[in-house]
Structure formats: structure tokens, C-alpha cells
Amino acid sequence: MKPPKNNKYQLFLYLISALTGAHGAGNSSNINREQPILLHDRPHDQYMPAANIIRIMRRGLPPHAKIADEAKDTVQHCVSEFINFITSEANDRCHREQRKTVTAEDLLWAMARLGFEDYIEPLTLFLNRYREMESGRTSMHGEPFVKCTVDLGLPPGPTNYGLQAWPAGQAHGVFDAHGAMMMNGMNNYYRDNHGGGSSSSGQAAALPGFDPYVQFKRSL
């Protein structure tokens, strides 16, 4: 607690805090910085919500682990920086190729180029399943869990990042888009507009209980 009457004392405190770098917990909008203004100075909607980030962090940690607040902030900033980093690279590619739309494939390309090759395979799987579900939703007309066995003999395409067909199993569970949904195969890569568009929310889900846009309805 600072004695209000003593200016020298306050100056002393300021100097101490400047020397130790203790500018306040989580307060990173700063002072002696030669680098350009970074994400710390941006409003909160430039970050992913902390609750989501913390939940994901906890998945990789043992139950007893604790996370300091400033660590949460830092990860939050890092995520936005990651998005910026990848998007810029993807956007540059679009410009070079004179395209206006940054696509999912551009992002995957950028990630591979920037050292995140390990992400490509799980992302490709994820994206394909998402697309299958989208196309299944628009073309199945309410029969999402048709049991069928589909053998996809898909050749690897030049930009399929090594996609492989996997044998379909029985459809069970909300998220199994497996055999039942493989209507359009895997070459949806370049499709920007699926039926209904991916940006719309609240579509009548063909899969009961499944709503990919549930986060819009969730209050965090």
C-alpha cells in the first residue's frame, strides 16, 4: 500500500516494478517494447474464449495439475497468434494464385509448410468426416444411420494429403458418419459451398442430437 503523500515512494515503486517486469498479472500492454504492438493490446474478441482453451489444456494434464492465470492468458494469446500465423501464410498463397477465398486446403498447406506437418493427418480426417456429415445431412433425408458397408477404393489425389478410404463399420453413436455417410467420397476438398453452407447454424440435423453449431447455443 502506497503512502499517498510521498511521491518519492511511488516513484520508487514504479522503478522497482519496471526493473522486475512486474507490470501486473496478465497485464501485457507494455511499456518498453521495441517490437510492434502485439495481441495483448487487442480487445477480447481477438482471442478464443478462455473457458474453451482451459478445457482443452486440461485434457493434456493430470487431474491434480493447476494452471496459473497468467499461463492461461499466455496460451490464449498464443492461439490467436497461431491463427494469424497460419492464416497469413494461407492468404499469401491465395494472393499468389489470384484466389479470393482462403480455403481449408490453403490452411492445411500453410500448416504443413510452417512446420505443423503432424497436424495434417488428424485434421484431414476431421475435415473429411465433417464434410461427410454435411453432405450426408443434405442428401440422406433423415436416414442417418443406415447400416451399410461401403468400400471406397479411392485413389490418393495430389492434394488429398494421403487420404485413405477406411472400411465402414456399423453406424452407431451420434458421431459415426462412417459407412452411412460416405455419399460423396473424399473429394470434397475444393467445395466451398455445401448444401446449406457451413456457416449457417441451426439446420435441421439429420443426426439426432448432433449439432455442429451447438457452440452458438452454449453460453460460456
Added chain:
Amino acid sequence: MRQAGAYSGIASGGISGRTGPHSLPLARIKKIMKNSSDDVKMISGDAPIVFSKACELFIEQLTKRSWAVALQAKRRTLHKDDITSAVMATDVFDFLLNLVSDSTGTKDDGHQAIGK
């Protein structure tokens, strides 16, 4: 038997419970993407989908590496310094160097004597 967990990819639990496949809000992702540079004009519908998963992978990777640093120091609390150390020790996180060294506000030339 099914192969990889449906939709969630193989690298992580992916879907948090049954609340939906995306743990991160797509609209927010799109907003951040648009602000990454002035000339990002249009973003395809499934680009944020990719990021919703990519950011999960990123967070998991960063967290695990940071936790390894904390463990080495025999701590159970993850600190910002652990994240800084992990960033410095991982090549693919080089783009974060300015961000983490800036916010620690210690040395001014980016050289941190933090790596353990």
C-alpha cells in the same frame, strides 16, 4: 470395429463429451482470421472448422510441452515461464518467441535465461 474416433480425428479426444464436434467457436475463429491481415477477404465455410481442430492440437501440444517443464521443476502448477521455455525449446513455436518474451518483460533482447 471402427477406426479412429468419429469426426474427432485420431490425435486427441477431440470432441468434448457429446456437446458437439467443435470445442472452439467458429465465429470467433473467423473474426481472428479476418484480422490477421487487412487483405483477408473471404474465408470458406470449412476453414474455421479446420482451425477449430488445429487450435485444439496446438493447445494440447503447447500445454504438454509446458507441463514437461513444470514437471522437471517438480511443480504441479503450470506457469507462464513454463510456456516460455516450451516455446523456446520447440522449433515450430518460433513464431511465438516475440509474444512470450515480450510479455515476460524480463531481458530486452529476447534472450531468456529460463530454459532449464
